[in-house]
Amino acid sequence: MSVGAPKLAIERLQAGYGDVQVLWDITIEVGTGELVCLIGSNGAGKTTLMRCISGLLAITAGQIVVDGRSMAQATPADFLRAGIVHVPEGRRLFSAMSVRDNLLMGAYLRDDKERIAEDLDRVYAMFPILAERRRQDAGTLSGGEQQMCALGRGLMARPSLVLIDELSLGLAPRVMELLSERLREINRSGVAVLLVEQDVMNALELATRAYVIDQGRVTKAGLSASLASDPAIREAYMGIA
Amino acid sequence: MNTLGMKSWIALAVVAVLLAALPLVGSNYFLRIATTVCMYAVMAQSWNFIGGLAGYPSFATAAFFGFGAYTSAILQNHDAPMLLAWGSAGLAAFLFAAFLGGAILHLRGHYFAIASLIIAEMLREIVNTLPDFTGGGKGLNLPFLRISVTAQAQFFFYAMLALAILCTGAAIVIHRSKLGFGLRCIQQNEDAASILGVNAYGYKTAAFCLSAVFVGVAGAIYASWVNYIDPPDVFDVLLAIKPMVMVLLGGLGTIFGPPLGAVILLSFEELVWRSFLTVHAAALGFIIVVLVLFLPNGILALVRERLVGRGTVT
Amino acid sequence: MIYLQIAANGLVLGGLYACIAVGFSLVWGVLNVINILHGTFIVLGSYVAYFAYVHLGIHPFVSIAIAGGMLYALGHALQAGIINRVITAPVLITLTLTFGLDLILNNAMLVAFTADYRGITLAHPFRSLEIGPVFLPGDRVAAMALAILLTLLLYRLLRDSKIGRAIVAVRMDREAAALMGVDIKRINAITFGIGAFMAGAAGALLSIIFPISPLNSPVFLGKAFVVCVLGGLGSVPGALAGGLVLGVIESFGSYWLGAERAVTLSLGLLLLVLFVRPSGLTGRRGYE
Numbered sequence: 001m002s003v004g005a006p007k008l009a010i011e012r013l014q015a016g017y018g019d020v021q022v023l024w025d026i027t028i029e030v031g032t033g034e035l036v037c038l039i040g041s042n043g044a045g046k047t048t049l050m051r052c053i054s055g056l057l058a059i060t061a062g063q064i065v066v067d068g069r070s071m072a073q074a075t076p077a078d079f080l081r082a083g084i085v086h087v088p089e090g091r092r093l094f095s096a097m098s099v100r101d102n103l104l105m106g107a108y109l110r111d112d113k114e115r116i117a118e119d120l121d122r123v124y125a126m127f128p129i130l131a132e133r134r135r136q137d138a139g140t141l142s143g144g145e146q147q148m149c150a151l152g153r154g155l156m157a158r159p160s161l162v163l164i165d166e167l168s169l170g171l172a173p174r175v176m177e178l179l180s181e182r183l184r185e186i187n188r189s190g191v192a193v194l195l196v197e198q199d200v201m202n203a204l205e206l207a208t209r210a211y212v213i214d215q216g217r218v219t220k221a222g223l224s225a226s227l228a229s230d231p232a233i234r235e236a237y238m239g240i241a
Numbered sequence: 242m243n244t245l246g247m248k249s250w251i252a253l254a255v256v257a258v259l260l261a262a263l264p265l266v267g268s269n270y271f272l273r274i275a276t277t278v279c280m281y282a283v284m285a286q287s288w289n290f291i292g293g294l295a296g297y298p299s300f301a302t303a304a305f306f307g308f309g310a311y312t313s314a315i316l317q318n319h320d321a322p323m324l325l326a327w328g329s330a331g332l333a334a335f336l337f338a339a340f341l342g343g344a345i346l347h348l349r350g351h352y353f354a355i356a357s358l359i360i361a362e363m364l365r366e367i368v369n370t371l372p373d374f375t376g377g378g379k380g381l382n383l384p385f386l387r388i389s390v391t392a393q394a395q396f397f398f399y400a401m402l403a404l405a406i407l408c409t410g411a412a413i414v415i416h417r418s419k420l421g422f423g424l425r426c427i428q429q430n431e432d433a434a435s436i437l438g439v440n441a442y443g444y445k446t447a448a449f450c451l452s453a454v455f456v457g458v459a460g461a462i463y464a465s466w467v468n469y470i471d472p473p474d475v476f477d478v479l480l481a482i483k484p485m486v487m488v489l490l491g492g493l494g495t496i497f498g499p500p501l502g503a504v505i506l507l508s509f510e511e512l513v514w515r516s517f518l519t520v521h522a523a524a525l526g527f528i529i530v531v532l533v534l535f536l537p538n539g540i541l542a543l544v545r546e547r548l549v550g551r552g553t554v555t
Numbered sequence: 556m557i558y559l560q561i562a563a564n565g566l567v568l569g570g571l572y573a574c575i576a577v578g579f580s581l582v583w584g585v586l587n588v589i590n591i592l593h594g595t596f597i598v599l600g601s602y603v604a605y606f607a608y609v610h611l612g613i614h615p616f617v618s619i620a621i622a623g624g625m626l627y628a629l630g631h632a633l634q635a636g637i638i639n640r641v642i643t644a645p646v647l648i649t650l651t652l653t654f655g656l657d658l659i660l661n662n663a664m665l666v667a668f669t670a671d672y673r674g675i676t677l678a679h680p681f682r683s684l685e686i687g688p689v690f691l692p693g694d695r696v697a698a699m700a701l702a703i704l705l706t707l708l709l710y711r712l713l714r715d716s717k718i719g720r721a722i723v724a725v726r727m728d729r730e731a732a733a734l735m736g737v738d739i740k741r742i743n744a745i746t747f748g749i750g751a752f753m754a755g756a757a758g759a760l761l762s763i764i765f766p767i768s769p770l771n772s773p774v775f776l777g778k779a780f781v782v783c784v785l786g787g788l789g790s791v792p793g794a795l796a797g798g799l800v801l802g803v804i805e806s807f808g809s810y811w812l813g814a815e816r817a818v819t820l821s822l823g824l825l826l827l828v829l830f831v832r833p834s835g836l837t838g839r840r841g842y843e
Contacts (some may be wrong), residue, residue: 054734061585077736092731094724103726108717109736344830351589353781356829359822362777366819378566482654489651523662529655533648534640537757 005068007032007161007192008053008084013062015052022048023216025063027217030161030194037195037207037224039237045216046196048087050165051192054086055079066161080109081159089169089196091150095139099130099149102138104155116156123152126182144175151179161192168199180206198239204228212237249413249496257406261399269394276394276466278507279401283408283459285485285491289550290412291452292485294421295426295445295493298350300358300481301341301455307364307475308417309334309457310464314381315374317465323384327461335450335459342446349431358481365476380471383464397466404462405500408455412496415451424448425494492541501541556688563689567699569802571761574702575775576782577709577794578753584643584789585726585746589781591653592633594776595660596626596751600758601767602668608675608762614673615762616701622755630667630751635744642743657772664769672766685765698760701796705756709749722746726789781825 006029013026023117031034034162037167038046051057055076064071066082079086085106093102103123107116127148133141138149138191147167154162167183168176174198187193197203204210204224212220212233220227227233263275284302291299309330316326345356368375375381385394415421423444435441454523464470483506484499491502509528517524536543579593589597603625604618613621633656641648681693713719724732725742733739765771778801786797801821808817 005646056730056733076733077738080736088731088732088734092728092734094731096727097720097723101720104737105720105732108721153735292647295649296645298645298650339716344826348829351583351587351650352784352829354589354646354650354824355784359826362822363819363826366816366822370816370819482651485647489647518663519666519718522665523659526655526658529651529658530637533652533655534637536647537641537644 006030007034008194009065010053011063011065013049013052013056013059013064014222015048015059017048017057021060021216023052023203024219026213028218028221030192030210031136032140032160033187033190033192034125034209035183035193035195035207036209036211037197037203038199038211038213039197039203041237042198046213047165048216050086050088050163050196053079053163055149056086071219077109080157083158084163085159085161086163087150087154087165089165091146093138093146093153094142094150096137097139098135099138100134102149103153103156106153109157109169119156119158123155125172126155126185127152141171144172144179147171147175147179148182151182155186160192161194161198162186163194165196167195167197168202176202198232199214201228245412246417250410250547252497253409253413255405255522257402260402264395264398269391270285272394272398274507274511275329276398276401278503279398280459280463281487281503282405282486282500283401283455284486286405286412286485287455288454289488289494289499290415290424290448291445293488294416294424294428295446295448297346297445298354298357299449299452300354300478300485301449302358302363302452303340303476303480304357304364305334305338305453305456305533306460306463307368307451307472308337310470310475311368311375311381311459311460312457313461314383314464314470317382317383318507323386323465327458327465330461331454331458334460335368335454337457338453339446340449342449343537346445348441358478358488361476362479365472368472368476376471378472379470380474381464383468383470385468386465386489397462400462400467401459402454404458407501411451412499413416416496420444420447421480425497439449456476483525483534486525486532488539489532490536490539495539495541498539498541505540557810558565559687559842560689561810562803563686564802565600565806566799567691567695568801568806569799570702570800571757571764572778572782572797573706573798574753574757574760576779576786576789576798577706577756578775579779580637580783580788580790580794581709581722581753583783584749585722586634588642588649588747589646589653590747590750591650591657591776592660593750594772594774595657595664595769596630596754597758597761597775598767598769598772599629599660599664599767600626600755601762602664602758603755604759604762605673605675605767609750614677615759616697618637618759618762619701619705619756622759623752624795626628626755626758627752630754630807631748633741633751634747639743645731661769661772668769670768670770672768672770674766675763677763680702697812698763702757702760704754706791706795708751709814712749712790718742718745724748734790777822778805782824784828784829831833 008030010026014021014023016022026049038049040046048057052059054080055074058109058181064082071079071082095103107119110116110162129145130149130152133145138146143147182226183193195203195207204227207224210222210224210227212227220233239240262466264272267275284306288299291297312333313326314339315324316329338527341360348356369377371377372379386396387414388396423434423439426439427441427444431441460475487506489502489503490501490505492498513524571768575597582590584590600622603616603622607613607618607621608615615707637656638652640698641652677694683693684691684696713723721732721737721742724735725737725739782794782797782801785800786793804824805817805821808820813822
């Protein structure tokens with residue numbers, strides 16, 4: 001349950017690429033410390049929405065409000081300073097840089113050296129395998145390790161909201177379980193999460209609330225529990241007749 | 242033939258007739274400038290095949306020009322008749338491009354640009370190291386035509402004009418053909434085009450050879466016109482750059498853009514820079530910078546926008 | 556034994572070539588721009604060193620910092636003001652733009668300094684070194700050592716400093732770097748400035764070895780090209796390796812075929828490498 005102004009409020013957002021409009025009239029909210037997920041099939045516009053929320057893509061209508069402040073014309077750096085971190089689809093690690101350097105890049109905008117070092121240790125504690133591989137090139141890591149590194153890199157910015165685009169893509173179930181557990185930990189420490197997922201079952205298990213996006217519009221919203229038992233959702237996204 | 246195609250042929254015919262009447266009203270000096278314009282129109286139009294349609298930034302124009310010039314000069318120095326030498330130069334340039342294409346067309350972007358740029362340097366060095374055959378650094382003389390100065394000026398003007406008309410005619414045909422369409426697809430996305438069945442390698446090579454054949458003949462005509470050639474003259478990198486700038490000026494990938502660009506750039510040169518010889522190069526540089534920053538689609542596109550109005554697809 | 560001397564000469568030359576090329580390689584790798592101005596930047600650096608020596612008595616090695624600093628400012632301004640406007644445009648556009656800018660700068664130098672070749676003859680040259688059968692002029696060795704030192708400093712900067720990490724990150728994935736809060740425009744300008752700095756510094760070093768004239772800028776540009784293609788783009792170790800290889804090949808080429816043919820040889824080598832393996836010796840994926 002959210003208290004006070006929501007961390008992130010998106011109102012009637014529209015966006016697209018050139019002449020092609022992708023998102024129509026999107027209204028979404030994430031409260032402080034909430035874990036919300038966004039589900040929908042491929043091409044529904046989830047990644048486009050993520051890019052708008054992190055400042056990579058300019059919106060054509062509507063507003064993005066963070067902590068009650070409008071983010072009109074904001075750059076990615078502005079969003080970072082507002083506490084929002086985007087862990088992109090496909091991880092997008094700097095492949096020929098070491099794990100450690102990748103993590104440090106996450107703290108690029110910060111200059112509090114001591115606390116950065118503390119946070120680095122915290123990430124290593126959360127994902128020991130990263131500590132082990134800290135000097136290796138990030139491109140040599142396995143899929144699951146890369147996802148951990150990407151998540152860790154995001155955490156290095158001390159976010160209050162993490163946008164995660166496709167956590168589970170290409171990952172083995174065991175790794176996915178570990179990541180889900182860590183994600184719950186992160187959320188319990190007070191960091192809000194907006195999770196975009198194709199693996200609907202997993203997403204609804206993790207999140208308290210969910211939005212369904214279809215062809216660029218929000219078609220359903222509600223508590224994960226009720227969406228999980230909604231027959232239309234079960235049929236469309238979980239293949240259960 | 243559709244109306245747009247007809248319009249192009251009519252336009253070409255009108256321009257050809259008007260220009261053919263030039264010797265009646267122009268002085269020898271003016272004819273010389275017109276001949277140069279025709280020559281550059283050929284080079285710009287030719288570059289447009291590989292650079293404008295296929296999207297491969299070729300700097301090989303200088304190489305083809307010099308190759309044609311030297312082929313013709315060497316043949317004529319071995320008693321070949323002039324017109325035969327010109328034709329052979331074109332054919333030789335065509336074959337040279339086919340051969341060269343095999344070596345460098347698999348490269349893309351910057352790498353292709355560098356490779357094509359170096360070809361001229363390599364040819365220059367080869368010429369320098371075979372002086373018995375090519376005259377080396379001392380250059381080659383060509384036989385004079387035994388006619389009056391005025392007759393010469395007219396003859397070479399008509400020769401270059403004919404070549405320019407031929408080349409533009411080829412452009413009209415090619416741009417609207419399957420080859421032209423395929424080349425445009427290659428420029429957009431070569432891998433996708435290949436998957437869809439476009440013979441990318443064959444089309445690219447064809448475009449490259451087309452960018453060479455007319456330029457080779459132009460080089461041959463130039464050699465006969467000036468009666469003396471040497472390596473720095475016919476392999477000059479500006480012979481690669483200026484046609485490119487002309488096409489950018491006139492409109493990349495259009496049919497009448499290249500010749501238009503040639504007219505504009507050379508007029509500028511004639512009117513303005515001749516008075517400022519020491520800053521000649523800087524003036525060209527300035528034009529290039531302004532062009533790239535403010536007129537990326539060329540003048541033709543600007544004119545179209547004004548006439549047809551924004552938002553219309555022409 | 557003459558081969559040892561030739562090889563040594565080649566390595567000395569090669570160290571300088573590495574320094575000539577590394578700034579060019581950085582700009583190409585990070586910004587995807589072939590900076591045709593690079594050769595002219597080098598010559599400008601040489602002129603700065605020349606005038607500093609002739610009029611102020613400042614040793615060219617000290618001018619490394621002066622020439623480097625001035626060229627950094629020039630490069631940064633050019634990139635931020637002009638080149639950045641078309642940074643995402645296709646190869647043809649960026650190449651033509653830097654070519655046009657080079658025409659302007661080179662012409663300006665021709666007008667200001669004339670094409671006359673100038674040279675620096677040091678009043679107090681270093682002593683020559685004799686290492687076994689090999690004889691090396693002291694100044695050249697010192698220049699080479701400084702060249703390699705500069706190159707290594709650049710390497711450290713890129714790997715160990717925050718700004719260096721940002722530059723490398725931009726090279727690898729521009730959008731991901733933006734997500735980290737990196738100001739791409741600023742990094743572009745800084746990188747171009749660094750490339751210009753290295754060119755100016757190289758020019759100062761070269762001023763005691765090569766004749767100075769605006770006519771030489773294509774020569775240096777050509778060397779930079781060859782080293783980049785040989786050694787791979789955007790990689791400092793690659794530039795070092797490529798430079799040394801080119802130096803040694805040219806040295807032997809000069810000995811066996813004569814000095815002018817040595818240039819043709821390096822061009823032929825370039826073509827061969829492009830044909831066979833465009834990504835160079837260290838093979839890191841460059842830009843296509």
